[in-house]
Amino acid sequence: MAKAATVYDVARHAGVSIATVSMAFRRPDRVKQSTRDLVFASAQALHYVPSASARGLADGRTGVLGLFSFDYLLPAAAATAGAEPGGPITFVREYPDEWCREFPLYVDEIQRGMELACWQHDYALMIGGPSRAGGTDTVTDIAGHVDGLAVFPQTLPADALERIAGRIPVVAVSEPPQDDRLSHVTVDNRGGTRAVTEHLIRDHGRRDLLFVGGLNPAEGRARFAGFRDAVRAAGLRVPRKPLVPQTRVTPSGRAAVTLPDDLTLPEAFVCATDDVALDILDILAARGVRVPEQVAVTGFDGIVAGRVARPALTTVRQPMPEMGRLVVDVLLRHIADPARPPEFCELPVQVVLRESCGCPPR
Template identity: 45%
Template sequence: MSEKTPTVYDVAAHAGVSIATVSRVLRRPDDVREATRAKVLASVRELGYLPSASARGLAARRTGVIGIFFPGFDAAWEIPALSDAEDGLVRMVRDSDDQWGQRPPDLYFDAVLRGAELEAWRRGLVLMVGVGRGADPEAVVRDIAGRVDGLVVLARSVPDEVLSSIAHRIPVTLLAGPRRGDDFDHVSVANSEGMRALTQHLISTLGVSAPRYVGGPADSPDDVERYAGYCEALRLAGVDPATVPPLRAEFRREIARELAQQLLAEGTLPRALICANDQMALGILDVLNRAGIAVPGEVIVTGFDGIDAGRASVPPLTTVFQPMETLGREAVRMMADRLDAPESEPVSKRLPVTVLLRGSSEG
């Protein structure tokens, strides 16, 4: 007959503390005195105790798990397939800037997720990540929503009616984008203000009369706000935005390369390309550098996000840095607060951004 599985009651008796103290040690160890924490953890190890998520959830009506849903991964189209081939444990290659597909993907979703993980860990919560695949993310969203206490979702990545249905059962926090008549908590960044400031700098300080905007998907809430900031800067300079129609590259580096190659072939490269994210700006730099086009001497290129790859590009990329890690942390903080006070009023928070002037615009 197998030995009896130890319970939280056994740990409390073994350590000579209350069940509540054992729970605090396992959920919020920093809230417990070091000596008590050490005694409880020694009992946990000696007894071989493992916390039961299902039992804990039944007792507290919570699982201690928060979900976060992204519609996809940054640069997912560039991720190579795994191989079973074993052709040696060491390879030697000559590294060069010409190898477009070999840059590390330290990108927007990575930074947001890192922040969410940090804040969940700090609060003694577990983070469950769901990533959409295919044209319909509803099945993934509903599946993860059935397993968690609350759900963080990128704005406009899930149909409104699906989110409304989920919100009847668990709280929902939206990342990015303005409030649109909903009752969700929102956390976003100063997209329009940041893009307006950058565009005004190019026009007023650098003398670019009509910079061209390179946008992502037209229905992206981030892109909508950034394009609005760009248009506002044009109007303030006396330029009608309708005379400078936007270009589109879907927030993707390889599509931006194709766009840049098309502009080169047509001879229609503008004096400045203001990109709605860094990935597109880096794709354009790839092509201009290979074609021998001087940046910023002949063409100015700017981005938005502030990913690490922009600092290491040639030349370093002028961009609007958004606090992506803080965005993830704030989303989890909002969710934790909502779980503690479910009847409180909806909250919206906009985080500040920083325009980083670098070599791709400043020479």
């Protein structure tokens, strides 16, 4: 295979500087038409494809942003992969219901918001996640090829995040980072959970409520605090800690929560996420418990699966695509002005009333 042409080859062929070649591809409006035509003709003659590093030679930038995310489905995908390309077409009447619960999740909607914002600003988006070995090689590689990086919680050790933030702008998504020198974009987790809990108490007369979900990451603690705010204001017993459910692995590889067989059912489950709430709906249905007649259930996130569940899930909707767009805006502001102080952004949420809390269907 012939060696690929480089930006240096194009510059030499066109008789211009490498900065001019880079500028012709990165910001063609800043290059004279005749020079631009010359560069493009040389690139075509040499079969040159500009790389991110070559595009950035003119201004030290790559034109790429990074997202270090996580995927609930990677283990399942690895377990179920194996369909051969070009294999026979199979016919099915329907996919398993469980698949509808696996996509899109809130990380997918935030990613979509970032993709749209990157497209609007003429940036590319590079996406990666933790390796099975648990090292930081993947994110280090991504950080070396992007102008700024967005990071979801608990995907990186604090020291690795600090090292990267010393080189490029970093925005923590969903919860504040341990390092207050980093920007972050989050939502009103506490206020949203307080509002949906107040609705259960005030509008449906539920007095015995149970919060289900962990306290880590920090958004879980904020949601539990909002739950406690609401029950305290109503003069009800304030629990010291939530019910942290155990999990089991489903046939598709997804981790689903379980409830103790001897659990005394409350009048309402206030769940830290929609995923937890949907699993509880399944458990209650299997036990013959009617929702919402006997027990109300609410979630938090606003994923699509909650809308198509039966009964449809009352939830606190995060503005997930808007979060992704805002992350890009924050990154671009800090790329343009590296001395800019960190930004702490909290977006409002919406309580979406559906059947699982006792509200009538629309």
